[in-house]
Amino acid sequence: MRQPRSAKANPFPYRGSLVCYLSLDAAGSLTQVGHDFSSAAEAYRRAAAGEIRLYAVWPGEYSSDLFEIDDLNAFADAFGVERPDPHVHDLAWTLSPMDDGTSRYANVNVVFRCGCTLSKQNIKKFANDMRRQMGWNVATSTVPGCHGSADGSEVYTIRVERRTLGHAAP
Numbered sequence: 001m002r003q004p005r006s007a008k009a010n011p012f013p014y015r016g017s018l019v020c021y022l023s024l025d026a027a028g029s030l031t032q033v034g035h036d037f038s039s040a041a042e043a044y045r046r047a048a049a050g051e052i053r054l055y056a057v058w059p060g061e062y063s064s065d066l067f068e069i070d071d072l073n074a075f076a077d078a079f080g081v082e083r084p085d086p087h088v089h090d091l092a093w094t095l096s097p098m099d100d101g102t103s104r105y106a107n108v109n110v111v112f113r114c115g116c117t118l119s120k121q122n123i124k125k126f127a128n129d130m131r132r133q134m135g136w137n138v139a140t141s142t143v144p145g146c147h148g149s150a151d152g153s154e155v156y157t158i159r160v161e162r163r164t165l166g167h168a169a170p
């Protein structure tokens with residue numbers, strides 16, 4: 001068998017519908033892993049514990065190639081599985097000028113002073129982080145928009161359930 005490619009070394013579409021995850025246990029049996037949250041959470045837990053190794057078949061560009069999921073953090077983050085992470089974001093945030101002040105979800109502009117970035121690969125992780133850190137309920141169904149600001153920093157517009165912005169509102 002050829003060596004599996006490294007998912008870490010490639011821009012890997014963790015949540016891509018064509019990606020098929022396989023777990024390999026110590027006894028050598030392969031089991032397919034579903035894309036639902038609980039399957040991903042279980043696979044992450046077992047892989048992090050060293051009980052299984054996680055692989056993925058990604059048809060398409062690299063037809064029939066096998067990838068090893070060698071960045072378990074990225075896998076967990078893509079599916080929004082909680083993982084140990086001592087990082088606390090340092091955020092500056094304001095209501096977007098586009099926010100209407102009444103909709104259930106507020107448009108919030110955030111700048112990461114901590115250097116983090118946001119994409120559809122980690123929006124679920126970010127939502128978990130914000131729930132813990134700020135009590136926010138961040139929408140994960142839309143990819144956050146990113147645009148530059150006058151001082152050169154990246155500004156992301158996210159949607160936060162307005163009632164969870166609470167007293168911290170600027």
Ligand SMILES: [Zn+2]
Pocket residue numbers: 087088089090112114115116
């Ligand atoms: Zn951060």
